[in-house]
Amino acid sequence: MAIFDELNLPREKSIVETWTPEEIKRFLDTSKLKRPSRHYIAYEISIKTGLRMGEVLGLEWKSINWEKRYITIRQTLCRIDDKGNYGLEPEVKTVNSYRNVNIPESLCESLRKHKRLVERDKIEAGVKYNDLDLVVCTKMGDWLPPCNWRRGFHSIRKQLRLPKIKPHALRHTHATYLISIGVSPKIVQERLGHSDIKQRLGTYSHALPSMQLEAADKMDLLLKS
Template sequence: MGEVLKKSSRKGAFDLEILREINLPTENKRVEVWSADDIKTFLDARARILNLTRHFIGMEISVLTGMRCGEVLGLRWSDVDFERKILTIRQTLSKIDDKGNYGLVPEAKTINAFRTVNLPDRLVASLIAHKGLIDHERIVLGDKYEDNDLVVCTKNGSWVHPNNFRRAFNVTRDGLGLPKIPLKGLRHTHATYLVSIGVSPKLVQERLGHANIKTTLGTYSHVLPSMQREVAEKLDRLVVEIK
């Protein structure tokens, strides 16, 4: 049945992304995330690691936007609006056949997947600096440059295999002495942090591209108890002020 669905999905007859968003009752296992201090340490990697991977920009995008690995690796410069400080997810790097080969495909699986994400100033500045590097490489290589317009790419412009991206993340993470979360933990860290500072779960759902808010609530429900305590404390302060 699984292979039938995969083949139907590739032919456009079935949306496989729908299944990825379905959560069974056992969904509430605790996701691995970093603390706010861990995030700060990670974002300071350029000052802490001498030979930092060129793919760090992709990791920075993930932890500051919550984008999926394939979405990050498929992001193009034409999808980034520096003036409005937003990016639009139109393309993803995904498996394209039964042999496990990857390719760049349009992100049109679900309405939620095709979305616009607002960018913090920190990320905009990093993207501008990284674009300078890419533009220089494009000029130096000339006709030998494989121009896919990708933000995260090799020195000759081709797309980066997810396994190589994961290895680069692991090396960076370990070099900084941070807790050993997987690459997808950057997305979970982003969402958990937003929920912890009081951002509406509905907004978090839209930012992550979840098809259903139940997915968001189920995945990040571990943050809610601390928020409940914060609400109670704020109510106590309100009562004190009334007195």
């Protein structure tokens, strides 16, 4: 009964725009980019992990476990006052937000390549480099402003002629794809750092019809065996 309860998701008033698996592959094919961005790694992290923008921009190198292939969410880039200023905060959004998220080997490779770029920046900047241990940062080591995150994303999206979606939709795309290939909603919940599985996964209910048809076909296979 618990499994069926997980899939009995409420309807959401808003429609979440996401990319298809084919569009995800196009976005991840950097060979087609005329002007590769040094911050491309930020979007790759988001689409392959489902992390929030603030979690990606606050990610530190020390939070990556290369051997066991997971990252730990320890801090976030967020608004620190009512004037709209941003800063790094050691606290995460909720208790569920503090979590370990396993990452694919392809992302490990991309992170290693990006780390070499950051190390070169450190050498070139010398004592002027502000070493915050950030994975996604400027050439001088400072945190990346969210407006730059959004502008960079849309620049890449336009180059690849992909459907217009908000940068935050990369997180939704990650969740929708996992659900569509049959990953347990509970696992998706843990990766995203959500506390209420029914309420939050209702956002991705549009991915369920194909799973319903797959379930029906599997029933036929079982009965014919």
